[in-house]
Amino acid sequence: xxxxxxxxxxxxxxxxxxxxxxxxxxxxxxxxxxxxxxxxxxxxxxxxxxxxxxxxxxxxxxxxxxxxxxxxxxxxxxxxxxxxxxxxxxxxxxxxxxxxxxxxxxxxxxxxxxxxxxxxxxxxxxxxxxxxxxxxxxxxxxxxxxxxxxxxxxxxxxxxxxxxxxxxxxxxxxxxxxxxxxxxxxxxxxxxxxxxxxxxxxxxxxxxxxxxxxxxxxxxxxxxxxxxxxxxxxxxxxxxxxxxxxxxxxxxxxxxxxxxxxxxxxxxxxxxxxxxxxxxxxxxxxxxxxxxxxxxxxxxxxxxxxxxxxxxxxxx
Amino acid sequence: xxxxxxxxxxxxxxxxxxxxxxxxxxxxxxxxxxxxxxxxxxxxxxxxxxxxxxxxxxxxxxxxxxxxxxxxxxxxxxxxxxxxxxxxxxxxxxxxxxxxxxxxxxxxxxxxxxxxxxxxxxxxxxxxxxxxxxxxxxxxxxxxxxxxxxxxxxxxxxxxxxxxxxxxxxxxxxxxxxxxxxxxxxxxxxxxxxxxxxxxxxxxxxxxxxxxxxxxxxxxxxxxxxxxxxxxxxxxxxxxxxxxxxxxxxxxxxxxxxxxxxxxxxxxxxxxxxxxxxxxxxxxxxxxxxxxxxxxxxxxxxxxxxxxxxxxxxxxxxxxxxxxxxxxxxxxxxxxxxxxxxxxxxxxxxxxxxxxxxxxxxxxxxxxxxxxxxxxxxxxxxxxxxxxxxxxxxxxxxxxxxxxxxxxxxxxxxxxxxxxxxxxxxxxxxxxxxxxx
Numbered sequence: 175x176x177x178x179x180x181x182x183x184x185x186x187x188x189x190x191x192x193x194x195x196x197x198x199x200x201x202x203x204x205x206x207x208x209x210x211x212x213x214x215x216x217x218x219x220x221x222x223x224x225x226x227x228x229x230x231x232x233x234x235x236x237x238x239x240x241x242x243x244x245x246x247x248x249x250x251x252x253x254x255x256x257x258x259x260x261x262x263x264x265x266x267x268x269x270x271x272x273x274x275x276x277x278x279x280x281x282x283x284x285x286x287x288x289x290x291x292x293x294x295x296x297x298x299x300x301x302x303x304x305x306x307x308x309x310x311x312x313x314x315x316x317x318x319x320x321x322x323x324x325x326x327x328x329x330x331x332x333x334x335x336x337x338x339x340x341x342x343x344x345x346x347x348x349x350x351x352x353x354x355x356x357x358x359x360x361x362x363x364x365x366x367x368x369x370x371x372x373x374x375x376x377x378x379x380x381x382x383x384x385x386x387x388x389x390x391x392x393x394x395x396x397x398x399x400x401x402x403x404x405x406x407x408x409x410x411x412x413x414x415x416x417x418x419x420x421x422x423x424x425x426x427x428x429x430x431x432x433x434x435x436x437x438x439x440x441x442x443x444x445x446x447x448x449x450x451x452x453x454x455x456x457x458x459x460x461x462x463x464x465x466x467x468x469x470x471x472x473x474x475x476x477x478x479x480x481x482x483x484x485x486x487x488x489x490x
Numbered sequence: 491x492x493x494x495x496x497x498x499x500x501x502x503x504x505x506x507x508x509x510x511x512x513x514x515x516x517x518x519x520x521x522x523x524x525x526x527x528x529x530x531x532x533x534x535x536x537x538x539x540x541x542x543x544x545x546x547x548x549x550x551x552x553x554x555x556x557x558x559x560x561x562x563x564x565x566x567x568x569x570x571x572x573x574x575x576x577x578x579x580x581x582x583x584x585x586x587x588x589x590x591x592x593x594x595x596x597x598x599x600x601x602x603x604x605x606x607x608x609x610x611x612x613x614x615x616x617x618x619x620x621x622x623x624x625x626x627x628x629x630x631x632x633x634x635x636x637x638x639x640x641x642x643x644x645x646x647x648x649x650x651x652x653x654x655x656x657x658x659x660x661x662x663x664x665x666x667x668x669x670x671x672x673x674x675x676x677x678x679x680x681x682x683x684x685x686x687x688x689x690x691x692x693x694x695x696x697x698x699x700x701x702x703x704x705x706x707x708x709x710x711x712x713x714x715x716x717x718x719x720x721x722x723x724x725x726x727x728x729x730x731x732x733x734x735x736x737x738x739x740x741x742x743x744x745x746x747x748x749x750x751x752x753x754x755x756x757x758x759x760x761x762x763x764x765x766x767x768x769x770x771x772x773x774x775x776x777x778x779x780x781x782x783x784x785x786x787x788x789x790x791x792x793x794x795x796x797x798x799x800x801x802x803x804x805x806x807x808x809x810x811x812x813x814x815x816x817x818x819x820x821x822x823x824x825x826x827x828x829x830x831x832x833x834x835x836x837x838x839x840x841x842x843x844x845x846x847x848x849x850x851x852x853x854x855x856x857x858x859x860x861x862x863x864x865x866x867x868x869x870x871x872x873x874x875x876x877x878x879x880x881x882x883x884x885x886x887x888x889x890x891x892x893x894x895x896x897x898x899x900x901x902x903x904x905x906x907x908x909x910x911x912x913x914x915x916x917x918x919x920x921x922x923x924x925x926x927x
Contacts, residue, residue, distance in 0.1 A: 321749075322740025344743025346899050431563070431684070434742055434893035435900065450570030452882050453593065 225466070232460040242456065249460035259461055261436045262444045265350055266468065269418050269440065272354050276414040277407060279358065280365025285395065287366065288373045298370070302363035309360060309421075313428025316356045317343065320429075343430055346437040353438050357418070357425050365410055372406030373399065408480040415472045419465065441465040525554045526822050529569060530583035531562045533634065533768040533808045534842025542837065546828050553821045562769075563684065566882075569596060572813070580816035581826060583630075583808045585689075586617045587878025588885075590629050590809055591918055591925060594620065597811035599627035603823055611832040611848045614806045621710075621925050633830035634767040634807030634844040637875060638694055639786040639868055641775050641861060646760040650674050657787045661727075664790035668736050671760045677738035679731070680759030682750025683893050688885040689877035690763045691731075694789035696724040696876050697798040703874075710879040711926050712919030716909035725895075725902050725909075727792055732896040742896035755779065763789065766845045766869070767807045772861035773843025786861040788868060798873050805875035806847050845869070881916030884909060 235245035253259050283301055287294045304312065319326050320342035327339035342352040376399065384394050400407070423442050426432055432439035432447070441461055449458025532539045536559065543555040558579060560568050566589070572578030573596040582597070584590045590597065609615050609631055620626035644654035650670040658664035668678035681691070699720035700706055708714040709721070716722065731737065738759055744750050751770045754762035755778040764770045766786075775784045791799040810830070812822045828834070835846035840855050845865065856862040880888065887909050894900035913919055 317749075322743055323738075341740055341743055341897075344740055344893075344897065346894065346897065349743075427564075433683075433890055434897060435890045446567060447886070450567040450574070451886070453570050453573065455574055 228459050228466075229463055231456055232463050234456040236454055236456040245456065249457050252457065253460050253464060258436060258439070258444065259441075259464070262439045262441045262461075263464075263468065265436075265438065265440050266419055266465075268350060269354055269422070270415060270472065272351070272358075273411065273415060273418070276358060276362070276365070276418065277411050280362045280410070281369055281407065283362070284366045284369030284373060285399065287370060288399075298366070301366050304360045305363040307360070309357075309424035310428045312356065312360045313425045317429045320352055320356075343438075344434055346434055349430060349434060349437045353422070353425060353429060354418075356429070357422055360425070361417070361421065365414070368410050368413075369403065369406060372403035376402050404483070405480065408476065408483075412473060412476045412480070415476060416469045419469050441468070523552055523554045524818050524821050525556055526581065526816075526818050526825060527556045527558060527579035528581040528583075528810075528825070529558045529560070529565075529572065529579040530581075530808070530810075531565050532557070532559045533583070534838055534844045535769070538838060538842040541841065542829050542834060546825055549828075550821075550824065553825065555825060566593075569593060572596065577815050578813065580813055580818055580822040581810055582813055583810050585878055586632065586805050586809050587875070588881050588918065589878065590618070590811075591620055592882055594627070594629060596813055597629035598814050598816075598819065600630065600811060600823070601628050604628060604631075608827045609830070611850055612806075612830065613847050613849065617806045618809050618811075626925070630809035630811030631826060631830050632806035632809045632847045633834070633838060635804065635847045635869070636765055636767045636807035636845070637802050637804035637869065637872070638690055638763065638789070638877075639766055639802075639865060640694075640761050640763050640789050641754065641772065642761045642785045642787060643754070643757060643759070643779060644783045644785055645779075646671065646674075646676050646757065650676070650760070654785055657785065658790045660794055661790055661792045664736075665734055667760075668734065672735065676757075677753070677759040678736045678761060679741075680738050680750055680753035680762045681741055682744035682748075683742050683889055683896065684744070685885050685889050687892050688880045688888045689875075690765065691728060692724065692880070692888060693803040693875055693877040694763065695727050695731075695792070696720065697801060697803065697873065698727070698792040698796050699723045700796070700798045700876070702797070706874055706876060706879070709876065710919075711921045711923075712913055712916065713921050715913060716906045721909075722902075722906055725905055728892060729895050729902050729905075737896070742893045766865050767843070771843050772859055772865060773856075776859050776861060781859040781861070784859070784861045786864040786868065801871050801873035802869050803875040803877065804869060804872035805878055807844065881912070881919050883912040883916045884919075887912040 232249055233245060233247065234242045235248065236242040283297075287298050287301075291297075318324055321327075322339075322341045322344055326342070330336070330339040340348060343349050380398055381394060384398055389397065419440070420442050422440050423446065426438055426440060426443045430438040432443050442465060445458050445462045445465065447458075448461060449455050452458075530539075539557060539559075543557065547553065547555055565583075569582055569584070570593070572582070573593055584593065584597075604615065612631060613635065615628065615631055616622055616624055618630050618632065619628045642654070642657060647654045647657070647667075650667070650673065652667055652670055658667045664678075671678045681687075701720070705714060705720060714721065716725070732742075738750075738753050741750065748770075751762060751764065751774070753759055755775065757779055762770075762775075764775075766772070772781075772784060772786055788800060788802065793799055810826045812819045812826070816822050830847070832848050832850040835848050835851040836855055838844040839846055839851055843856070843862075853863070853866055891900060891905040891908055895902065895905055917923065918925055
C-alpha cells in the first residue's frame, strides 16, 4: 500500500515538478522575450521598416517638378544602364581594393605602440586625435592642403621634389586615392585603438614563455599576437569594408563633390545628389538599395568567414 | 524594499512631470510670439541679415525670425530634403528660373499676395513666375538684381603694361592681355569650376552665339539641344579658354566657388568672372584689394557684333517664397515684403553691396567704388540670363564635364553627348511639359 502511495506520490511529485519546470521555462522565455523586445522594436523601427520603405520608394518615379507615380522596376532597369551609377560602383570597388591598407596600417602602428616603442604614449594620443575631428573639417583642411597650389605642393617644390607636386584632388587618376588617404588618416586612429584593445587581452606570461623558448619579434608577432587578435582583425575588416562605402560622404562633400568629373563619385554621394539635388527620390533610393546589397555581399562573406574560422578554432 | 519602490515611483513621477512640462514649454517660445524660420545662404552677408531681421522684429514684436544658413554649395540638397519631407522652414530662398521651377513643390503660389503696395516698387517680378509667364504661379520675390560681369585688378593690369581704362573687348584682345599677364607671373582669370560655371561663364560665352529670342526660349523648353550650333560653339569656346591657359593652375580642381574668388582676392589673378550681387561682387573685391583697384566689365566677346554679345545677362537675384507647409504664411509674407521693401534698398546696397531690384535707391551711397558705378552703366542693356535656364541635371553636367575638359580628359564632343543625356533626363525641359502651355 505504502508502495502504491509511494509511486503515486512520486508521480504526483514528478508532475508538480514538471509543471514547475514548465512554469519556470515559460517565465524564463517570457523574461527573455521582454528583454529582447526593445532591441527587436528598435531594429524594426529604425532598420527593417526604413529598409522596406526604401525598397517601396525605389519603385516610384519621382522627378523634379513632377508628381510621383508607380513605376514598377523601371528605376532598376534605368540604373542598370546608367553610366554614372556604373562609374560610382567601379569607384566603390576601387575603394574596397584598398582594404588591406586599412587593415594593416593601424595594426602595424598598434603593434609598435604595444611594444612600448619610445614615445608610444604620445603617439597613441596623436594617432587617435584625427578621429576626434569632424570629417567635414578634415575635408576642408585637406582641400586646401592638397590643392595644386596648396601648401603640400609648395613644400614639395621647395624641397626640389617637383615631380611629386601632383594635382592631388584634380587628377582623375589619383583623386580617388587622395580621398581614400585622407579618410584613412582620419579613421585609422580608431583602428589603432581597436587593435590595442585586442592586444591588451594577451597575457604577459605568453610573451615571457615565448622569450624563454627563444622566439624573436616576428615569431612572437605571427605565432602569438596575430592568431590571438585575429577576431579583432576580422571585426575591424568588416567595419572598414562597410564603413569605407558609407563613411566617405562628408569627405566627398567637403573636398571634391564627386569630381573632377565623376572621379570621386561614390554610390553614397550619388544617392544624395540624385535624391536631394535632382529631387529624384525614387531613383536615388534605388541606387541606395543597390549600395545596401553591395555592402551586404561583402559583409556576408566576411561574417561567414569569421564564423567558420572561429568555429574551427573552438573545435581545435 | 517598499521604501525603495516608493522612491522609484516618486522619481519616475517627477521625471514624467518634468518631461511633459518641457515639451509643453518647448513649442511656445516667447509668450505669444510666432516664430518664422528662413532657409537661405544669406546673400549680402550675415551682418546685413542679422540687422534686417532685428529691425523687422522691433517693428513686429509678435514675430520672431530664426535663420538657418547653409553655404550655397549645400543649399539645394538641404532644400531638397525639406521638400521631400514636406516640412521645415516657413521661407526659403532660391535662384530664379529652373532652380525654382524644378522645386516648385517647395513654394506657395503667391499671386494673390502680389499687390501693388507689396511689390509695386520692384523692377522685375516676372522672372519669379513659372516659365516667366505672369499668368502662371509665382514662387517668390527678389530684393536684389543679379547678373554677370568680370572684375579686374587694375594694379595687375598696370604691372603687365595694360591700360585699365581700356580693358579687352574681343577674344583676341583678351588673349594678348592674358599673355602679358602671364609674363609677370600672374594668372589671367581666377575661377572655380563648381555649379557656378553654369551661371557665370556659360551665359557669357553663349551670348555670342544666340541669334534671336526664339532660340533662347527653345533652349529653355528643351527644343534646342547641346549639339545645336549655339550651344556646341559655346562649349567649344569654353574649352578654348582653358586651352589658351587663361585660368589659374588647378582651376579644374576647385569645386567651391569661394576658393576661386579668393584667388582673385589674393591678387594672384587679373580677372574673375563673377556676379553683381550676393557675395562674390564688387564690394567683396574692393574691401579686399581697395576699391580704387577694382573695375568691372562685360566678358570679352568672340563676336562683338552678335545681337546679344555686348548685353548684360541679368535676372532678379535670390528669390524668396513661402513654403506650402508653413503654419504662419501671413507672417512669413510680412517678413519677405519687409526685406524686399524699397525702404531697405539702401541698407542692402550699403551693407551687403546688393544691386537693388528697384529704382528707388541712392547710387551715390557707393560712388566711392568705381566698379559699382561701372555696373550701373553695364546693366542698362540687359538680356535674359541664360544660365538660369539650365536644368539641375544640365547644371551638374556642365561643371563636371568642364572639370574634365579643362584637364584634357574629355573631348568637347563627348561633353556634348553627356549634356544631351542630361537634357533628356530633365522632365521640365520638354516642350510638351504643362509648364510651357
